[in-house]
Amino acid sequence: MQYQISNQPVAGVQASCIVVTLDQSGKLSDAANAIDQASGGFIQARIDARDIEGKTAQTLLLPAVAGIGAERVLLVGTGKETLKSADAVKILNAIASATSGYSGNVALALAHLATDTLPAAWWAEQIAQAYGNALYKYTETKGKKDDAAEKRQPDSLTWLGDDVSAAFSKGEAIALGVAYAKELGNLPPNICTPSYLAAEAVKLGAAGALDVTILDEEELEKLGAGAFVSVAKGSSEPGKMIVMKYQGAADKNAAPHMILGKGITFDTGGISLKPGLNMDEMKYDMCGAASVLGTMKALLELKPAINVIGMITSAENMPAGHASKPGDVVTTLSGKTVEILNTDAEGRLVLCDAMTYGINNFKPASLVDIATLTGACMAALGRVNSGLFTTDETLAGELQNAAAYSGDKVWRLPLEDDYQELLDSNFADMANIGGPLAGATTAACFLSRFTEGTPWAHLDIAGTAWNSGGKAKGSTGRPVPLLVNYLLAK
Template sequence: MQYQVSQNSATDVQASCIVVTLDQTGKLSEAAEAINNAANGFLQARVDAGDISGKLAETLLLPGVSGISAERVLLVGTGDKPQTTETALKVLNAIAAASAKLSGSVALSIHNLANEEVSESWLAEQTAMAYGRSQYSFTATKPQADNDQAAKKAEQIIWLGTDVSSQLEKGEAIAQGVNYARDLGNLPGNICTPSYLAEEAEKLADNPAVETTIIDEDQMEAMGAGAFVSVAKGSIEPGKLIIMKYSGADNADDAPHIILGKGITFDTGGISLKPGAKMDEMKYDMCGAASVLGTMQALVALKPKVNIIGMITSAENMPSGHASKPGDVVTSLSGKTIEILNTDAEGRLVLCDALTYGIDNFKPASVVDIATLTGACMAALGAVNSGLFTKDEALADELQLAARYSRDKVWRLPLEDDYQELLDTNFADMANIGGPLAGATTAACFLARFTEGTPWAHLDIAGTAWGGAGKTKGASGRPVALLVNYLLNK
């Protein structure tokens, strides 16, 4: 998508469509009123006829309006109250849904939505992201049947208002990162393997600011990463630890910020086999890794002056003669031993060795891991909020601030030492599960044991990484928007 800022009036701008608003009392915005006057009261006549009432996110597309340069007018309702970030997002999503498939350019005169809570710059950024969401389609394994229809999409957005070019560019970069993560998540497990993710990471190294390193399963075993290998060894697909180092800070020696994604490209549960129903959705168990790749892509485009390391710990979790068994004890890279009570609690096993490797080798200023880790978090928070776990108050504040700004929501869940005893076992330093209660917290407690002394947070995205059913099923690309804003704030 291309973006342009223009000072043209709503009546004079050349576009396939001009977007203007009205509130729930039927009052037209200043730009809508100008079009109405030029069209001899045509817009007001539509309101008076009840074609549109102005309720929140209601739309009415009007072709061939006389007296103006645009080919169409899209009237959008803004409700009966001043906009909040939540209601403004509904309006922007409605605008994008109604106009994203119109070929050519779409002009937006919506700066009137801005207020103390909703800035024009935020509106611009979220507009770019809304169009990214609306124009997304997954075509890697199902090409569009109607190529002419598939080609119809808005190619340019013209922002009528103050110069918000940088915010539009930022929103576009995030939208591209989100959609890249969605594409990766939606790929089937026979295509998106650990090796495939490694190849995608290597493509990022085409940018001179990025250096990619791939550590394979044999190397991980040689260095003593027994927890990671216990998961990867069950599959014929070799596991990978993927490291993308972005050097943007003026001082190359500045401590980096690590984002670490769980990349289980398919999760059968291993010997602790999952039920067959909906097991196809376990291709989404690499969405943490997808969010890291999407975030890194956006950051490469935005070029922030900060050092960032994107890490992905990737494997398949499969049942086989080589797979780990419940009751096995393995030694992690940290030297701590782990009794594997359930092979379906594999994400924490690959993550713990990656945490140890990243902290020991890069001495990071902070670490945030992102993982589709527990059904317990999904049960607690549904598809609205990702679970946030950390003991570091400053890091919690930074992530919550980024979540509020991006509307990529999180909810903080407990990470108290009292839960740690649930991981106790007679046969190792810890078990990999803590019983039927507080499953999301005990999973986070397990990871916390490998992060002592480093500011660290865990995002459980099991409920937010994908959703829907049938034709609506697909990856969400979350939490790319949160992560990009969090790291830009650094």
């Protein structure tokens, strides 16, 4: 999609649709008032008829009106109070949903909504993402495709106001990354295997400035990554560890910032088998990996002057005669031993060896892992906030700031030493679960033992990576917006 900036009089703007606003008191924005006057009071007549009340994100589509250049007018409510970011996003999503099916140009008279808290650049960035969400549609494994319907979408967006071109570019890059992460998450697990994710990383590398390395299961076993292998060996699909190196900084040797995604492309629970109900959704257990690929895609579009390592640790967790059993003890790449009390706590096993590999080989300035790790986090935070765990206050602040700006929310959960004893084992250095209480925290405690002093944070996205049930079912692409904003601030 193309993005344009214009300062021409609103009534004369040529567009398939122009978007203007009113608040809940019925007050029209200056742009809406200009159109109302040029059309002989057409908008005010609709307000007087109570066709629209101006509630937050309420919309009313009006047909072509004599006296204005646009073919349609979308009237959007902004509510009755100063807009918070969550309400602003609702408004932008409503606009994108209402106009994404029109070809031609959509003009946006929204500059008056900008504030010190939500500047014009923020609005432009978010509207680009809103259109990305509105236009995304999964079709890959559907037999009948309506090509004509897919092609019907805006050719361009015109922002009526000051130049926000850079913000549009950033928002579009994030939207591309989100759509990519959604697509990977939504693919069925017989297609999106560890080998598929590895091939996607190679494609990204070929298309942009990425150096990609793939370590297979056999290599990792030789290296001593016993925790990873304990998960991967139960499947006929070979496990992979994927490393993507982006070097955008002037100093190519500057310590990189690492993001590491859990990529369990299907999780049966292994020998500790999950219940059958909704098990199909365990294809989403690789959404951490998808978010890393989506973030790297966005970085290739934006080309920031930083060094980033994107890592994915990927396997299937399956029951088999040679799969790990509860009670097994395995030796991690770090040399620490783990008693596997539950084979369904596999994500931390593949992540810990990847953390050790990444820290030993790249000496990162920071490490953030992203994982659909625990149902306990979902139970605590639902589908609104991702769980944030770290003892590094600087890193916590950076991630919280990125979350607040992007609207990709996080909530910080405890990571205190008092919880570590729940992982005690009589037969190994630690167990892979800590019992029925504080499950999200004990999972983070487990990972913390493999950080080796590196500034580290853990994002548990079990509740936010996908939506369940009905028409809403599907990957969300989170936390790509959070990760991109976090890395761009480095």
